[in-house]
Amino acid sequence: QQQVKQSPQSLIVQKGGISIINCAYENTAFDYFPWYQQFPGKGPALLIAIRPDVSEKKEGRFTISFNKSAKQFSLHIMDSQPGDSATYFCAASGGGADGLTFGKGTHLIIQP
Amino acid sequence: DAMVIQNPRYQVTQFGKPVTLSCSQTLNHNVMYWYQQKSSQAPKLLFHYYDKDFNNEADTPDNFQSRRPNTSFCFLDIRSPGLGDAAMYLCATSRGNSGGTDTQYFGPGTRLTVL
Numbered sequence: 573q574q575q576v577k578q579s580p581q582s583l584i585v586q587k588g589g590i591s592i593i594n595c596a597y598e599n600t601a602f603d604y605f606p607w608y609q610q611f612p613g614k615g616p617a618l619l620i621a622i623r624p625d626v627s628e629k630k631e632g633r634f635t636i637s638f639n640k641s642a643k644q645f646s647l648h649i650m651d652s653q654p655g656d657s658a659t660y661f662c663a664a665s666g667g668g669a670d671g672l673t674f675g676k677g678t679h680l681i682i683q684p
Numbered sequence: 685d686a687m688v689i690q691n692p693r694y695q696v697t698q699f700g701k702p703v704t705l706s707c708s709q710t711l712n713h714n715v716m717y718w719y720q721q722k723s724s725q726a727p728k729l730l731f732h733y734y735d736k737d738f739n740n741e742a743d744t745p746d747n748f749q750s751r752r753p754n755t756s757f758c759f760l761d762i763r764s765p766g767l768g769d770a771a772m773y774l775c776a777t778s779r780g781n782s783g784g785t786d787t788q789y790f791g792p793g794t795r796l797t798v799l
Contacts, residue, residue, distance in 0.1 A: 615774050615790035616727065661726055669715045669780040671729035672788060
């Protein structure tokens with residue numbers, strides 16, 4: 573049973589455009605929702621994270637939107653740049669020492 | 685720089701030959717995790733240690749074991765690797781704080797090849 577569903581699987585965006593990746597979760601015990609960026613051959617690196625007590629969090633060009641009632645959250649990358657080309661994973665956990673449950677990932681390509 | 689270090693970065697083993705992967709951290713974090721990431725898939729949690737307390741995921745095969753001799757080091761032992769165990773193995777750490785805001789920091793991974 574996949575507890576975090578992520579879409580799309582792959583995404584191509586023109587430089588300067590907005591990249592949008594969506595995730596949905598099933599487990600209502602989740603209360604921490606991070607997004608990780610992974611480059612080939614590297615470990616995932618935390619990009620931005622949110623808790624369900626807020627509906628939006630913005631850090632630079634990256635924004636998480638969170639809809640608790642729909643159990644959905646999304647990542648928006650504004651002014652997308654070629655250096656943003658990577659695989660993006662949404663994840664969820666119950667917080668504390670709980671491990672992360674990852675979505676299947678989105679392979680993002682930003683075309684110059 | 686404080687970080688999570690994994691050795692080796694690449695490991696080749698033979699079918700059925702035991703192998704050990706190593707993770708060390710300079711972050712002084714309470715929790716250390718092991719994830720398995722197969723090609724083009726999401727990382728999957730195998731188990732984690734909170735200090736010396738071991739927490740195994742229900743679907744982690746018995747073939748996978750772990751040891752944490754001290755705060756800084758954690759090892760992943762694969763007793764009899766099969767072809768299906770070829771993957772990237774990721775170590776991560778966190779403080780283990782309550783409150784749902786605990787960041788996990790990942791190492792660069794060890795890519796395991798099974799011949």
